[in-house]
Amino acid sequence: MTAIFETPLYPYARSPDQDALDPVRHPVVVVGAGPVGLAAAIDLAQQGVPVVVLDDNDKVSFGSRAICFSKRTLDILDRLGCGDAAAGKGVQWDTGKVFFGDRRVFEFNLLPEEGHKRPAFLNLQQYHLETYLVDRVRALAAEGRPIEIRGRNHVSALGVYEDFVRLEVDTPEGPYNLDAQWLIACDGANSSIRRMTGQDFIGRAFEDSFLIADVAMEADFPSERWFWFDPPFNRGRSALLHKQPDGIFRIDLQLGRGIDPEEEVKPERVTARLRQMLGARTRFALDWVSIYTFQCRRMDRFVNGRVIFAGDAAHQVSPFGARGANSGFQDVDNLCWKLKLVLDGAAPPALIESYNWERVFAADENILNSTRSTEFITPKSETSRAFRDAVLHLAERRKFARRLVNSGRLSTPSVYEDGPLNGPDDDALPLRNAPGAPACDAPTGDGWLLDRLGGGFRLLAIGTEVPERLEEDGIEVVTLALRADADPRLAKRYLGGAAQAVYLIRPDQHVAARWTGYDEDAVRAALRVATGQGG
Amino acid sequence: MGKLKTDANIDDADGFMAELLALHDGRSKAESDAINARLILILANHIGDRAVLSEALRTAGMARDD
Numbered sequence: 091m092t093a094i095f096e097t098p099l100y101p102y103a104r105s106p107d108q109d110a111l112d113p114v115r116h117p118v119v120v121v122g123a124g125p126v127g128l129a130a131a132i133d134l135a136q137q138g139v140p141v142v143v144l145d146d147n148d149k150v151s152f153g154s155r156a157i158c159f160s161k162r163t164l165d166i167l168d169r170l171g172c173g174d175a176a177a178g179k180g181v182q183w184d185t186g187k188v189f190f191g192d193r194r195v196f197e198f199n200l201l202p203e204e205g206h207k208r209p210a211f212l213n214l215q216q217y218h219l220e221t222y223l224v225d226r227v228r229a230l231a232a233e234g235r236p237i238e239i240r241g242r243n244h245v246s247a248l249g250v251y252e253d254f255v256r257l258e259v260d261t262p263e264g265p266y267n268l269d270a271q272w273l274i275a276c277d278g279a280n281s282s283i284r285r286m287t288g289q290d291f292i293g294r295a296f297e298d299s300f301l302i303a304d305v306a307m308e309a310d311f312p313s314e315r316w317f318w319f320d321p322p323f324n325r326g327r328s329a330l331l332h333k334q335p336d337g338i339f340r341i342d343l344q345l346g347r348g349i350d351p352e353e354e355v356k357p358e359r360v361t362a363r364l365r366q367m368l369g370a371r372t373r374f375a376l377d378w379v380s381i382y383t384f385q386c387r388r389m390d391r392f393v394n395g396r397v398i399f400a401g402d403a404a405h406q407v408s409p410f411g412a413r414g415a416n417s418g419f420q421d422v423d424n425l426c427w428k429l430k431l432v433l434d435g436a437a438p439p440a441l442i443e444s445y446n447w448e449r450v451f452a453a454d455e456n457i458l459n460s461t462r463s464t465e466f467i468t469p470k471s472e473t474s475r476a477f478r479d480a481v482l483h484l485a486e487r488r489k490f491a492r493r494l495v496n497s498g499r500l501s502t503p504s505v506y507e508d509g510p511l512n513g514p515d516d517d518a519l520p521l522r523n524a525p526g527a528p529a530c531d532a533p534t535g536d537g538w539l540l541d542r543l544g545g546g547f548r549l550l551a552i553g554t555e556v557p558e559r560l561e562e563d564g565i566e567v568v569t570l571a572l573r574a575d576a577d578p579r580l581a582k583r584y585l586g587g588a589a590q591a592v593y594l595i596r597p598d599q600h601v602a603a604r605w606t607g608y609d610e611d612a613v614r615a616a617l618r619v620a621t622g623q624g625g
Numbered sequence: 626m627g628k629l630k631t632d633a634n635i636d637d638a639d640g641f642m643a644e645l646l647a648l649h650d651g652r653s654k655a656e657s658d659a660i661n662a663r664l665i666l667i668l669a670n671h672i673g674d675r676a677v678l679s680e681a682l683r684t685a686g687m688a689r690d691d
Contacts, residue, residue: 473658480662490670 094217098148099224102242108266113256116142117433119270121245121283124151125216126401126418127276128223131237132170132230133426137545139433140236142268143227144259148241150224153378154215154304157332157340158412161201162503162528163419164208165540165599171229173208175222180214181333186315188497190482192322196492197314200500205579206531207538211315211412211500213334215304248273248286248397255396272429273397276418279385281403287394293387294461296408298468299351300382301343303360307374308337317497319467319482323366328467330410330497338377341367342409344468351381384408386461388453392421393446400425405453407460410467410498417456420503421449427545427597431621436564441622444510452504459499466496503528506600511624513594513603513616520586529599530583535576542570545597547620549613552580553590556608562617567594596620629680 100123107114118134120127123145134141159167159176167173187197201210230237242262249256255273259266275283284291311333318329327344334340343363345354353359360379368374388405392398401418425445431437469475484491506512506526515525522530529550532539547567549556553574560567574581574590585591594602594616603616618624635641649657669678 473662476658476662477666480659480666483659484663484666488667491666494666 094150094221095152096149098241099150099221100145100239100241101148102240102262104261104263105238105240105266107268108261108263110266113267113269115254115269115271116140117270118142118272118274118429119144119255119257119268120274120276121145122275122277122401122403123147123220123224123239123241124276124278124401125156125219125223125415126422127274128220128227128239129166129170129419130274130276130400130422130426131239132172132223132226133422134429135227135230135235135237136170137426137430138236139426139430141238142270143237143239144243144245144257145239145241146244150217150220152217153380154217154334154338154340156216156219156412156415157213157334158416158500159212159214159219160412160416160501160503161206161208161210162501163416164212165528165531166419166423168207168541169423169545169599170223170226172219172222172226175225176214176219177208177212179218179222179335180212181313181335182209182212183313183315183333184210185312186317186497186500188482188485188495189316189318189321190479190486191320193486195482195486195495198492205533205577207540208531213313213332213340215334215336215338216415218335245277245283245286248283250287250395250397253396271396271433274422274425275397275399275403276401276422277403279402279406281399283397284389284399284403287397289389289391289394289399291387291389291406293385293406293457296384296386296464296468297347298383299345299347299349299354300384301341301345301354301360301363302380302382303341303343303364304334304377304379305339305341305364305368305374306337306377307339307368307372309339309368309372309374311339319478319497321367324363328497329367343367345381349381355379355381382409384464386457386464388450388457391446392449392453393442398425398442398445400449404449405457407456408464409460410463411456411460411500412498413456413460413501416501417452420452421445423598424448424600428622431565434564437621438623444622447510448504448506451506451509455504456501463496463498467498511596511602511620511622513619513624514605514612516588516591516604516606518586518588518606519591519604520583523584523593523601523604525601525603527601529593529595529601532580532583533577534572534580539580540599543595543599547597547602547617548593548595550584550593550595551591551608552576552584552593554592554608556592557610560610560613560617562614563623565617565621567613567617594620627680628674628677629684631684 247258330342400421512525602620
């Protein structure tokens, strides 16, 4: 363990708000300086929305926690100015191997396609990512962007009004009040904001306990995800191995039901278990150990008046599939541009309701996938185990059975099919970029497509002429015009068989609408729908 | 009415039953359960059609076949 967990990253400092006679009102207050809260703050500040982040702590989170960041998260981090820092440090991987007993059953490649800036997955300790995000907050503040983090500011009470939220905040120098037009609760699975608003958190708990250990060792495991069902070193249960930077490996060992967590977390006990797995000769040291049971659950609504929930505060999944932190990034990616437009008066508050629709939809998809994986990994009856083992038995030689193996369906971004902001589609164009889908990256002959889209509404015109910009009721759409022959991978992903295409793309890089020809009225109508002003 | 065939469709029905039972001769309960599980998966993949599979699952799960 290093000093990173002991050094205050955003130490308490007195704010002028604490000396104000009346509570100072801020457009947006974020509670929680974890990865999701920091991403929200950066996204808002980049768009010029003043934002204050409150955190009851002043350090990075303890232990490596979330480690698997998906391509979509990396794309979002690129837009937030942290992609290179994360990619430069993290371990890239796209191959997974599955073992059953002492045999390797099969392997899979998550991104068997070239022409993407970022890999399918990147392993990086959460504390490294939080450090990069805080660095970015500092850089934005230094540029004069309206962003600040207040460490050791603990929200102790909440008053929810029709058009603002009043917070009572405890600090080392006593309490103060401040007001927020919008409050974003990113305070994690045990969210105190959720508790204070009296909202339920309903779903399923799984009984099996898991040991999560980060181990420092010199070992020549490749940069791959290895998953074992019923391995010799953990009979009847499962194990997972992931490589992280700095010679750290993440090991998950299923422990079963009815175990004593305090006994199991003892270093000598953990070391004995890991010795079984790693062999007598491997030298290793424990970096971080935790015992978990898993839940798959969500709040009924993520938008409760002026209080909006994101990340683990709103929904929780088991870790198989890396759908926790990754979906949290997608939450704030979805939310922040909407808040900006509503705060500017350019879109009605109804636009925020679409956050609820789209991200509840995504949470349900993540919960469904994580629940199915957990059931496959931890069979709940003799018969479910017999079917699980039958799948694994067949998978080694029969291709069909490999698709039934579920060691985690790794996070891919949700497609908001039939979402409330979707406009017209043209089914002559490739399905993968249909309205509601996140725009797929591609080379453009001059940089990567997603980098060139950036934030803001964009009109992506391929192989056709459209105006350079367009404005509708204070919302600007900027054109990115590309030649149809700019790159064959771009053409394949965005044209298919069509000669030309026009895509309206949202600030979160999801496709809003698309056509095979330009029609200004149609684009304006789709823009109104995409900003909550349709129908 | 669905797409699941429920009229006689197996040639040599008695031969098939004998072969199915012979597969389990001398096996333990655990071995037989494993074989049955594999058999269901193999047959399900051969059928493939999700609607037919759902109908077969419902049919098999009925407490009384009526």
